[in-house]
Amino acid sequence: MRIDTCGTSCPQPVLMTKKALDNNPSSDEIEVLTDNNTSKTNVKKYLLSNGFNVKIEEKDDAFVVRGIK
């Protein structure tokens, strides 16, 4: 599952991540694309606190925050 939150800022990216996970409760992998540092950190924290391992990849000016259970 991959969601693009580029251009949106706090708290929208976390809210979009939460909605995506709520709609797919069995999902054990998610990729969140964001273009700002605050959202990168907030999404990372949200995924960590929901039991995901998090890896972050930097692509051009954006980040892919990847959560894997």
Added chain:
Amino acid sequence: MEKEKTLSEEKLSFFESKKGIVFTGAVVGIIAIILVALGNPKNMGFCIACFERDIAGALGLHRAAVVQYIRPEIIGLIIGAFITALAGKEFQSKGGSSPVTRFFLGIAVMIGALMFLGCPLRMVLRIGGGDLNAIVGLVGFAAGIVIGIVFLNKGFTLKRNYKTSSFDGYVMPIAGIGLFILLIAAPAFILFSTEGPGSQHAPILIALVCGLIVGALAQKTRLCMVGGLRDQIMFNQSYLLLGFVAIIVVTAIGNIALGSFKVGFAEQPIAHADGLWNFLGMLLVGWGSVLLGGCPLRQLILSGEGNSDSAVTVLGMIVGAAIAHNFALASSGKGPTANGQIAVIICFVFLIVLSVVNSDLVKKNN
């Protein structure tokens, strides 16, 4: 060209950790106490709304003679955030997320803050000084945040931002330097209060350095008064709320140690005891700040990071302060004004319309 970093397992840095935000809150509390001890008005080590209002007055945008001063703390907050954002490669020039809406939201938030007599940060400092009116304000603030969250959950958004010209992000820090020059040079057209809160201030350089420190820390930790309650309610994340609590605890301890802790409603410094309008003023601030994505402090910090949407919000707040004093909307120690009460109600109508038309309640029909 695609630059790709090796995948790495992510852990939290100090500033992303709860220790980091508690440390930041404690430093903000200590600095606020120091600034008051060195001359700032009581329970006003920091007040983003009051200080922007003082700057509006110094620039002659309003003529309330007791609240005119170029507050170096505001300049320090912007430039402190600018420096750490640059150093941490977090500086990005961007904007274009409903700027005019944000400008007017800035005005509304300022009108609410001047009804209560303080921004959320000063509300926290007032609580730490024993001012129970600020507890009433906090209840209103929380209610406003809850209303804002309802609309966020209904899809409220001011839409995305975009990269802007790289110079765009430098405008606010440069304007901050310009303001500092005006403060030092003190030309005749800049107005400085000779009595009242505007005349009470810590020495310029100390106030500037205090602003720089808090600006840097707030940029690193994303400290935000509205974000604390919002994230706790929406995502069960206590990180930002811990900063909020740390400020209260440290200022309370500091005030007790200095003998300036005074519990009660009556005769609190630069405050009034009209509970209903303290509640409604901060409800307006909380709701408006949720729609903006952050409290007045956070808007200042973001404006230093290159975010022109936040810069526009800050400018809206400064204009809002001028309107508030020119139209007699701002409260005083005696209480709210009738004009202020009408203005707060008009702002609520504005926020209701804004919240509905920018949410899924209407958007889906477009």
